[in-house]
Amino acid sequence: MKTDVSEALFERAVKVMPGGVNSPVRAFGAVGGSPRFIKKAKGQYIYDEDGNRYIDYIGSWGPMILGHCDSRVHEAVIRQAENGLSYGAATALEVEMAELICEIVPCVEMIRMVNSGTEAVMSAIRAARGFTGRDKVIKFEGCYHGHADAMLVKAGSGVMTSGVPDSSGVPEGCAKDTLTAVYNDAGSVRALFCKNPDSIACVIVEPVAANMGVVVPEEGFLSELRQLCDEYGALLIFDEVITGFRLALGGAAEYFGVTPDLVTYGKIIGGGMPVGAYGGRRDIMSVVSPVGKVYQAGTLSGNPIAMRAGITQLRILREDRGIYGRIGALGERLRSGLKKAVEAAGLPYRVTGIGSLSCLYFTDAEVCDYESAKSSDTGRFAAYFRHMLDHGSYIGPSQFEALFVSAAHTDEDIDKTVKDAEEYFGA
Numbered sequence: 001m002k003t004d005v006s007e008a009l010f011e012r013a014v015k016v017m018p019g020g021v022n023s024p025v026r027a028f029g030a031v032g033g034s035p036r037f038i039k040k041a042k043g044q045y046i047y048d049e050d051g052n053r054y055i056d057y058i059g060s061w062g063p064m065i066l067g068h069c070d071s072r073v074h075e076a077v078i079r080q081a082e083n084g085l086s087y088g089a090a091t092a093l094e095v096e097m098a099e100l101i102c103e104i105v106p107c108v109e110m111i112r113m114v115n116s117g118t119e120a121v122m123s124a125i126r127a128a129r130g131f132t133g134r135d136k137v138i139k140f141e142g143c144y145h146g147h148a149d150a151m152l153v154k155a156g157s158g159v160m161t162s163g164v165p166d167s168s169g170v171p172e173g174c175a176k177d178t179l180t181a182v183y184n185d186a187g188s189v190r191a192l193f194c195k196n197p198d199s200i201a202c203v204i205v206e207p208v209a210a211n212m213g214v215v216v217p218e219e220g221f222l223s224e225l226r227q228l229c230d231e232y233g234a235l236l237i238f239d240e241v242i243t244g245f246r247l248a249l250g251g252a253a254e255y256f257g258v259t260p261d262l263v264t265y266g267k268i269i270g271g272g273m274p275v276g277a278y279g280g281r282r283d284i285m286s287v288v289s290p291v292g293k294v295y296q297a298g299t300l301s302g303n304p305i306a307m308r309a310g311i312t313q314l315r316i317l318r319e320d321r322g323i324y325g326r327i328g329a330l331g332e333r334l335r336s337g338l339k340k341a342v343e344a345a346g347l348p349y350r351v352t353g354i355g356s357l358s359c360l361y362f363t364d365a366e367v368c369d370y371e372s373a374k375s376s377d378t379g380r381f382a383a384y385f386r387h388m389l390d391h392g393s394y395i396g397p398s399q400f401e402a403l404f405v406s407a408a409h410t411d412e413d414i415d416k417t418v419k420d421a422e423e424y425f426g427a
């Protein structure tokens with residue numbers, strides 16, 4: 001596989017951007033080699049600057065649930081762009097977007113659009129603190145909620161990949177109110193509540209942890225969080241930046257039948273444009289400025305192009321009710337194929353996942369939390385990753401990222417990827 005153009009670009013990139021990238025995992029630091037520079041994407045494929053084609057299992061880390069460059073979303077965006085790119089004023093599109101999300105997700109009675117998942121989480125936590133008049137926040141080890149200061153404690157995703165447990169540059173004061181619990185261990189949450197019965201504003205959780213690989217919640221875990229929050233007067237926040245409109249149309253709240261007080265979104269709701277949102281109960285959202293005293297604003301928030309892309313994608317997802325069954329079946333095909341490949345090779349590796357989200361861990365431990373996810377042999381992952389990349393399957397360049405399948409993938413794509421894995425494992 002020819003990679004000269006990507007390599008030359010990376011040489012230039014590292015001179016002018018930290019690590020040559022605008023987001024750390026893209027630098028391939030955990031897997032070695034130089035990153036492939038992507039020129040274009042269509043359907044289930046991405047193409048690099050050297051002209052190589054890959055089956056894409058990243059999907060821009062989640063937004064591209066319909067596959068890349070879906071003609072309906074693409075055309076809607078082009079038409080919208082003809083009316084200008086941004087006004088910084090109220091638009092009909094924002095009303096449509098808010099109504100659409102409130103209609104799809106019953107626990108969202110009001111919503112505020114922002115520009116990223118990071119902003120959504122940061123703002124939701126501020127609203128939770130403003131509403132409850134409390135300061136402390138419980139998060140889970142290995143869950144990633146964007147890069148706001150208070151959330152960079154035992155965080156997943158790139159933070160985990162880089163091997164830095166906590167970021168430098170975060171003042172002690174910013175993180176002192178962040179308490180961490182163990183994923184899938186409601187007892188660890190109860191212990192924190194017992195110690196701090198009157199000072200916890202909220203519990204924030206990825207209802208499926210998809211930033212330490214993919215860790216699925218055990219039966220009853222999420223409903224126990226709901227009960228604990230009710231018992232201690234704290235708010236439950238589902239960070240659905242990945243799971244929203246992916247696990248089911250109504251996200252994890254619908255899938256697991258547990259109702260959070262606030263939800264954060266990103267990724268899918270922008271259809272590939274930079275967007276985030278937070279929403280939930282009307283009484284809580286009413287603390288947000290200009291109605292209430294919790295300030296939060298954004299020059300480009302509710303950007304018309306992003307709204308048009310998001311509305312178009314969400315409508316397609318709402319109308320095509322078979323889509324979740326289809327991407328779920330593709331995910332299952334991938335998981336069972338990978339499982340067979342490692343089993344045939346006699347390796348004790350773990351394949352986890354749910355619906356369109358999957359992960360292969362290089363460990364024999366049952367993966368249920370941060371510690372067990374971290375037991376994966378990342379050196380082995382790196383070698384596997386390079387084989388898959390060189391054979392045309394583009395998976396996340398880190399053990400701790402999910403494999404995403406989209407509605408554009410086919411059984412043949414999955415089978416090709418599984419075959420490459422079988423070859424690698426010598427099955």
Ligand SMILES: *Cc1c(COP(=O)(O)O)cnc(C)c1O
Nearest residue numbers: 116117118144145146241242266
């Ligand atoms: C990606 C992600 C975020 C951060 O979103 P950005 O748009 O990258 O800021 C937050 N929470 C979860 C669960 C995510 O996966």
